[in-house]
Every structure is written in C-alpha cells, then in structure tokens.
Amino acid sequence: MASPPITELTDRARDIFRRVVEGYLEDGQPVGSKTLAQGGALNLSPASIRSVLAELEGLGLLEAPHTSAGRMPTDLGLRIFVDGMMRVAEPTPEERAQIEQRLSEGGPVEQALQQTSALLSELSGAAGMVMVPTRETRLAQFSLVPLAPGPEGKERALAVLVGEDGGVENRVIDLDTGLFGSLEAASNYITSRLAGRTLAEAAQAIAAEIETGQSQLDDASRALVERGLAVWSADANRRPVLIVRGAANLLDEAAKDDIERVRSLLEDLEDKQSVGMLLESAREANATRIFIGSENRLFGLSGSAVIASPYRDLEGRVVGVLGVIGPTRLNYARVVPMVDLTARSLGKFIT
Template identity: 45%
Template sequence: MMKSEMLTALDDRSREIFRRIVESYLERGEPVGSRNISRLLSTALSPASVRNVMSDLESMGLVFAPHTSAGRMPTEMGLRFFIDSFLEVGGLSDGERQAIEKQVRTGDGEKSVESLLTEASQTLSGLSEGAGVVVAAKQDLRLKHIEFVRIEQDRALVVLVADDGTVENRVVTVPRGLPTSALTEASNYLNAHIRGRTLAEARAELERKREERRQAIDALSETIISEGLAQWSGPAQEPATLIVRGRSKLLTDLRAIEDLERIRILFDDLETKTDIIQLLNLTEEGEGVRIFIGSENKLFSLSGSSLVVAPFRDSGERVVGVLGVIGPTRLNYARVIPVVDYTAQLMTQLIRR
C-alpha cells in the first residue's frame, strides 16, 4: 500500500491514535498501552475501542507489540510513515543559528578543513541525543611544502604541508645507498616547481617535465620524487575521512540487553569504517536532509539505528562530504532535522570561502 493510500485509509481517530503511539515511543522509548492512549486523546474513547484501532494499525504494519501483554510501538515502516506524513519540522531560531555558528567557528585564525569537520561533528552531538557523524571525501589539497627525510638506509619520511596548514607524513621506500643530497635535491625541485598544485596536478606536471628536464635532475632524485608522489596521490589513500563525536550518548538510556548488542554492533561498524564511503553516494543525488531508519540504512542496518544526514558541497556544487546524527530509532527527528540541515549549509559556506 502506497503512503498516500495508507493515509487515506486512516480516519481521524486512527490517525490520532497512531500519532500518540509514535510520539510516546519517541519520548520514552517504550510501548504504550491502550489505557494510557485513551487518556491522551482529544475525544473520549474507551481503552477497548483504542485496542481495536491498535489492532487495525498492526494489521497495516504500522505498529507491533514487542511482548504478548505489552502495548504497541511503531515499526520501522510506521516510523517512516510518521516522518513522511505527520512530522512537523520547524526552523531554528536566530539564537540557535548563532549558537551553531559560534561552536563550529570557535577558535582563533583560519581553521583547517579537518578542524571544521571535527567541530561540526561535536556540535551535532551536543545538540542531539545521538553521535555526530561527519564523512568527507579526501580533499585535493594544494601543496605548500614537501620534504624528504631519511630514517633508514632504504626508507624516507615524506612530510607534506598543505595550503590550509594540514600536515601529513608518509614513509616511502627509497633506493638503498641514495645520498642525502639526493633527498634534499628532490625536495628543492618539488618545492620550486609544484607549489600551489594539487597532488594530481603535481604528478602530471612532473610527467610533463620529465623529458625536458632530464638533465637537471639525476636518476636517483627522479626515483624518490616519483615514489613520494605515488605514495601521496595513489589509490592507497583512504577514500574518506570519518569523524565521530559523542559516542557515549549512545550508551545512555539502554533499555535491554538487545539495546546493548545493537550499540556494540554499531561501534564495531564505526571503528572499522564499514562501507563508510557509501554515505557520500547515499546523498549524491538528493538535496537537503535524508533520513534512514533501521534497515533502510544499508551501512548500519544490523545495529537498528537511525541516521539523519545532509551533504555539503564545494564551489563547484560537488558533494565533498556528509554530516549528520546517528542514534536510536527514537531520535528527536523534529529537533535533529533542522540542526543537521543548517549545519550542512554552514559547512558548505565555510568550505567555499
């Protein structure tokens, strides 16, 4: 049954009872019984009549009873139906927007992209009942300085400094017996010819100059340059950066052993970055916030968690990252959605500056 057909099939009384069941679950995380529901309704209705409606909702797949004598709580399909058909999402106040901007921009001077991502993740965790998650594609940083330092006879440390202040190190293999002067010459050559270029551009420039400058650089220096840049811009790099803040929040208010097992599986997924790059693909075609509930979320479906995410883009409108909140299926969606949406918009502005 399509959502529109399902909505049409529900009368006003059924809609209100369904909404009360979901709202109670989102607030308490527990099933709610017919007696409690009857007390919340806008019009008087006996618990027996409420139970009849609950049975109808259960037959539609919108609610279920976790135990024989328990009340009802929404299924994943019921939560999706509620979010798409009933959830009222308001905007943020000026004060809330300013608070998010202040948290993300905290600190002196220009921040690196990594710092901005970390602040965004921390902000999302602080404003929600879940963990803040940020996934960013590996940036094509522009080189400011590169240096090779010998650490063993056949190994050297490559120190790369990007324009945004990011510093990364890699260990590369070098020909045994390579003189220290060759390492220095390689560093000087790169700093003179490829400063301000991305790694991909640097490799292309090196290839172009290889023939015309062959006399200006000996074979050993050429080897170390090629090896170093291959290590930096080759496929061995991780395709994405994952930042998670506020994991401890996922451990609060656990209701049962099943909840603890769900969180354990989620932590394992986060630690191993299981298919995390798929988050970028999940939001590639969509605009704004996307919500994945339970098994709808192919990344963390085994953990029974919900994921509320939105993409942020560079000046070319390419999706370069995703941020959001992961937590239990009873997330405060009305609160989390506008926070995620505005934080993603803010990140887009900061990335483009």
C-alpha cells in the same frame, strides 16, 4: 498487503497513530491503550483504542514487542510519520548561535570537521558523523629536508607538502644510503610540476615524464621523487574519510533493554567504508535524507536511523556529507532541521 497512505486512514486512526509514534519517540517505550486513554483527550474507551491499534498493526504501521502489551511504530510506520505527519521544530536562536560560534573558531579544515561531528553529537544525543571533503587541496610546494640518521644509522628525510590554502603536512621517509645530495634537485623538480595541481594530478604527470624519459633527473633524484610521491599517495589512501564522535551516546538508559542492538550498531560504525558509502548516497540530495532501520542494509539488523545532509563550499560545490546516527526513536522533528542548519553553516567555512 500494502499499507495505505496516511491520508487514507480515518481521523481517529491517524490521531492514535500519531500519539503512539510521538510517545515512542519521546521515551523509547511501547505505548499502551491505557496510556492513550488517560486524560480523555481521545474520548474513547481502552477497548476502542485497542481495536484501532490492532487495525494499525494489521496495516504494518505498528507492532507489539513480545515483552509488552503496548505498541511501537515499525520502520514503515516511522517512514510514514516522518514523511507525512511530523511537525518540524526549527532550531532556536540560541542553538543557531551555538552552531555558528563553534564552527567559526578557526583552525585547519579537519579541526572544523571534528568540531562539527562533536557538535552534532551534542545537539542530537546520538553519534555525529562527518565525511572528510573529497575535493583535494591544490598544492604549492614540496620539499625534502635531510634529518639526522635514524635507528641503525639509516638515512632519513622529511617530506613537506604545502597547499595553496597555507596548510602544511609532513612525513618522515627512509632513504637509501647516498641520496642526501639529491634532495634539493628532487624537491625542485616535484615543485615545478606540482604547483596548482592536486597530488594525484602531479603524480600522474611526473610518472609519465619519467616513464617516457622526458625528465632530466639522474637515477638518484628519480628514486627520491618516486619515494616522496609514494609516501604521500599511500598515506592518502589510508586516511580515514569519516569522523565519528559521540558513539557513547548510544549507550543510554533505553539501550540497557536492547544491548544486542547497540552492540550491532557499534560494530557497524567500525566499518567506516560501508558507513561512508551510505553517506555518499546523500551527496546529490537536494534536502536532508533520512534512512530508517531496515530501509538500509547496513543498519537493518541494529535497528538504527541515519539523518544525513550534504555540505557545500562557498562556490556551491558538494564537498562532503554530515549527519547523525542513533536508534530509530531519534527526535526526527528536532534533529532533521539541526542537521540541515549545521550543513549550511559548515559550508560557510569550507573554502
């Protein structure tokens, strides 16, 4: 039986449903008829309230855990509440200032992303997640610098990559004996074909030149070029695309009664590729997206919710996704606008 839209419920049923959901989101516990009758706000007897609760349960909006006589919202009930009844609590001026201040502290982009993930965790009381931008840095210079021999007398070099944004990264690579004399030629060759391109674009152009015999490199220099590009390409493929902070927040007091669910969630978070695919599905969204429990295959068993929003660079291009993950009893009214504000604020510092 399909559940009706919330607008088709009676005023009494809608009021009781809202109170159950808000009570559950506040403390994570099922809400009983006696609790709802306290204070007389509903002006109904516990028996009348129980009748309405049973009706809502029959519609699939509420459920009664076997350990309690109270009711709690189902995933469907939470979806209907979030889409049609939730009153959003906009961030306070103090929270806005805190977000802006934390994200404007400067430093490399990755540091800003780690700060963002930690900030989301602090503000939501859940785990914060940030996808590393998929847009590759345009490169400016590549250098191979000789190093002192390594273990067993093996020759080594430092491969240094400089981006147009001023970022510098380096990797140590092992060399075959006798290649030191070709380091400068290999460095100059790569730089001349790499400037203004991404690493993938440069590697493709260089590979084509070498394959067709158009390069003027000798065998030693060609081997260095291929070795230098290989270490960077392999590193990029292994680099995590997801930063998660605050997973310990998932082990709160309420989690003690549902430790298996939390264990399942923490295991899900270890699968960064699957989590990344979920966040990627929010890249083209015009607004913050909310995934609740069984709506998403990955977190269906752990009964978790994900709130995600794309963030853009100064030119308006989507470069990543950020969000939070936690139990389905997240404070959606507060966390949704917080995630949205953080995404817009981060975009000001992504160039």
